[in-house]
Amino acid sequence: MTVILDEFHLEKYLIKLTSHMKDSKEDALDELRAAIRSKTKQDFEEIVDRLEDCLVDETGLKRIATGREYILSNWTAAKLRLRHQNRVKGSSTEGHVSHVLSNRMSSRPMGWSITGATKMAKLRAYELNGGDMLELVRYQKRDLQKAAGAEYDVLSSAQMIQSEKNRHGELGKYTEYISHSMSLQNKKIVNFNAHIWGL
Template identity: 60%
Template structure:
């Protein structure tokens, strides 16, 4: 098996999925499960410069189905991937939000070694992102690294902290605007729509 510079298998194809929706609503009046309101899916294999083609398709759909001058906010719920962030350059006025799945994944990676105090540490990290500065967040990350018993744990904390810092504004919006910014179901859609 060959791998490229980015450690991806050279014999793989990455299908990309973007979906537009207007909100979420319960599946039925008493259901705890939700469904997307008016979803529309875009998918295909786009590499490098072809990503612009995907985002142009998304924009054309938005422009033909909505009066964009009246749309107050368009959120881009994502994991911070480069191809996804390139959509911000193609569609004006998009606000990036770090999706809940990836935010929680990296918070868990940073705190799982703490056992009984892991919840408290995650809350402290979230508070630092939500209301603090990058320096506040890095201070909490530093405290977590002191508690690491192995180099592997310390490295995991450092890499996870770097991920959140590289998506700082998007993570901040996710935590501050929970009422406005709805969750993201991308991971489930990749499994169900693309499979």
């Protein structure tokens, strides 16, 4: 597998390096691309140093440092992107992450375990690649043997509370109680209403 930097991120960080340039911005971008394509990291850094010398504000220096670090840490992938520009097919990674994963897994406040997130991601990919979810369930029931000891135990509520107490140690003693608090304003309203209704 060959890792090639996507064009969107490469351009984003090149623009960070040159956004303070006015009329010579395109020339600076071309020089940076040429350095990445066919020169060394040292050549690239020399160009970035010259661009940095044109700046005096702290924000611009931070922006250049971010762009420099990103490109240098992805140097080989950026080099391959620019060397083989015409042969590299576009990628829809950002769109896939948005529509396949984020849409289901982070658009509403949810908490996921690593195992649950991995399984959900695989199921989403399976379905969107044309997989039949009903057939998958049938296959699992029909063809997959349960591992020894994987039978399900049905626990009573008392057993679940005891399990939580054991799992959480000293803090587990609070699992069977509902905790709540009211703001001072709400307490005043409740007391006032109780007094009025009592008249």
